[in-house]
Amino acid sequence: MSDINTELREWAKQLRTVHLPRWEELPDIDLYMDQVMTLMERYLGVLLSQNQEKIITPAMVNNYVKLNLIPAPRKKHYNRVHLAYLIAITILKQVVTIKEVKIGILYQADLCGTRNAYNLFCEQLEAELVRVAGQIDGESIGEKAPVIAAQTLALKMAASAFADKIAAEKAVALQEVELKKRAAEGKKDSVF
16 A cells, blocks of 8 residues: 555544534633634644644634624633634635635524534534545445545545535525525524
8 A cells, every 4th residue: 555545544544533522512711812723723723734824813813703704702702602603614614715604604503503503514524524534445335435546536536525615605605595585584694
């Protein structure tokens, strides 16, 4: 087995063990920005540290507040709500635009509440990571599939990511229409 295959298999093992903190596991105390940054690195480091860039910065957080993606901090303190939003935003912005992230978050929170929407997001992401790890290891649902060669893994995953991305964009576009329809009917459009 090549070094690439060995490294991919080791990484697949890590993906299988990723656990995003559920709502109840997020700190129930007020945090300062530096504490938020530390927690975000801890929660998302294994997922997003491949490119050696900062996962999230204070400037990004301030921009999310200005864009009304997250509520403003109270007296420079952040809480569980902020952390949940920041985890979801940081992951989702890797795939869709900030506008689409906002629409999706508003829609899901309106549908089932912020806590449930966040927990659902964590569960779904973990399931997808296990699925991808299985593809790397050559598993498929109910049977053994051929191992994806390291040489074609990037191509296969990029094609899959594109297909998933355009499906996500279509779903968000439909959610935006639904949100506008609800707003026109007098239902609120904000989760804050």
